[in-house]
Amino acid sequence: MRVLGIESSCDETGVAIYDGDRGLLAHQLYSQVKMHAEFGGVVPELASRDHIRKLLPLTEAALKEAGLTRKDIDGVAYTAGPGLIGALMVGAAAARSMAMGLGVPAVGVHHMEGHLLAPMLEDEPPAYPFVALLVSGGHTLLVDVAAPGSYVILGESLDDAAGEAFDKTAKMMGLPYPGGPMLSRIAEKGDPDRFSFPRPMVDRPGMDFSFSGLKTAVRLEIARHAKDEKVDETDMADIASGFQQAVVETLAIKCRRALRATGYRRLVIAGGVSANRHLRQRLDEMAKQEKSRLYYPRSEFCTDNGAMIAYAGWLRLSHGQTADLALQVRPRWPLNELEALA
Numbered sequence: 001m002r003v004l005g006i007e008s009s010c011d012e013t014g015v016a017i018y019d020g021d022r023g024l025l026a027h028q029l030y031s032q033v034k035m036h037a038e039f040g041g042v043v044p045e046l047a048s049r050d051h052i053r054k055l056l057p058l059t060e061a062a063l064k065e066a067g068l069t070r071k072d073i074d075g076v077a078y079t080a081g082p083g084l085i086g087a088l089m090v091g092a093a094a095a096r097s098m099a100m101g102l103g104v105p106a107v108g109v110h111h112m113e114g115h116l117l118a119p120m121l122e123d124e125p126p127a128y129p130f131v132a133l134l135v136s137g138g139h140t141l142l143v144d145v146a147a148p149g150s151y152v153i154l155g156e157s158l159d160d161a162a163g164e165a166f167d168k169t170a171k172m173m174g175l176p177y178p179g180g181p182m183l184s185r186i187a188e189k190g191d192p193d194r195f196s197f198p199r200p201m202v203d204r205p206g207m208d209f210s211f212s213g214l215k216t217a218v219r220l221e222i223a224r225h226a227k228d229e230k231v232d233e234t235d236m237a238d239i240a241s242g243f244q245q246a247v248v249e250t251l252a253i254k255c256r257r258a259l260r261a262t263g264y265r266r267l268v269i270a271g272g273v274s275a276n277r278h279l280r281q282r283l284d285e286m287a288k289q290e291k292s293r294l295y296y297p298r299s300e301f302c303t304d305n306g307a308m309i310a311y312a313g314w315l316r317l318s319h320g321q322t323a324d325l326a327l328q329v330r331p332r333w334p335l336n337e338l339e340a341l342a
């Protein structure tokens with residue numbers, strides 16, 4: 001079965017084609033990040049309009065890349081939530097109409113299930129069961145994945161998501177939006193041990209997260225080192241490095257707890273922050289200590305993309321799940337409300 005996948009939940013338009021026998025055949029991506037940077041964040045109305053502009057050309061490009069025509073498509077998957085309602089509507093309307101025109105089934109995919117399954121597109125995908133840490137711009141979730149589609153939330157952020165903490169801290173440091181990746185580059189040059197930032201909630205049992213206190217601690221440190229409202233480069237790199245270390249350490253502690261609580265030997269990380277080099281290294285080290293193995297997507301599939309939606313859609317469609325003709329999107333949609341597939 002060949003599935004066309006469409007991602008449009010936020011500020012990336014992604015279109016990809018996944019073949020159940022041959023794997024990923026094509027993926028096309030357009031990021032609106034430059035357009036929104038001017039405003040310091042995503043402007044929902046502009047995002048919707050840009051998805052309209054890009055969706056069909058990217059679909060044509062994906063078909064061309066795969067050497068296919070529309071008639072070769074057996075199903076269409078689209079991100080149905082969570083995300084920006086207007087942006088989701090654009091993808092849903094396009095996908096649903098394409099499916100109807102082609103006479104093939106369509107299915108609405110949960111964006112975080114897409115992220116969670118992105119490592120399945122790699123050469124050595126994880127087997128089930130596994131623990132998944134989803135760290136993105138809007139979510140920090142620790143998930144017990146017993147089988148395909150079976151998701152039990154072990155922990156989540158009580159305030160900022162991990163990616164959001166990176167972006168907000170970057171903004172305080174005067175970096176342009178979205179600052180997460182740039183902050184981590186600056187952090188590489190810094191001393192992670194000069195400042196000791198709090199590791200939120202690690203003293204308490206459980207697997208929830210909180211990052212807003214850490215953000216405040218960084219703000220105070222920036223203020224302490226600012227001269228004429230400027231912080232010199234070394235201080236800034238050390239602050240960035242200390243911040244990154246605190247986030248990574250907190251995530252590592254909770255992931256270790258999740259591996260021990262479930263008894264699983266596989267840890268999957270996905271979502272934008274899973275591209276972070278320091279996080280990958282630290283979790284790899286921890287997983288080895290726990291006689292477990294770490295899995296993650298290639299960097300370009302850590303952030304939003306169509307490939308993960310095509311794969312998740314293929315999984316659901318090949319289990320017979322379809323969406324009816326109603327254009328239903330869910331801007332808020334808890335991951336554990338999904339139907340298990342096994």
Ligand code: ATP
Nearest residue numbers: 136137138139163180181184271272273276303304
């Ligand atoms: P969600 O998936 O929760 O709806 P989103 O789709 O906006 O949110 P993603 O595209 O998965 O999130 O990830 C974007 C986030 O990842 C941003 O917050 C960005 O700063 C962060 N990010 C990307 N690369 C890195 C990195 N190397 N280090 C830290 N953070 C990073």
Ligand code: MG
Nearest residue numbers: 010011012304
């Ligand atoms: Mg994005």
Ligand code: FE
Nearest residue numbers: 115136303304
């Ligand atoms: Fe995302």
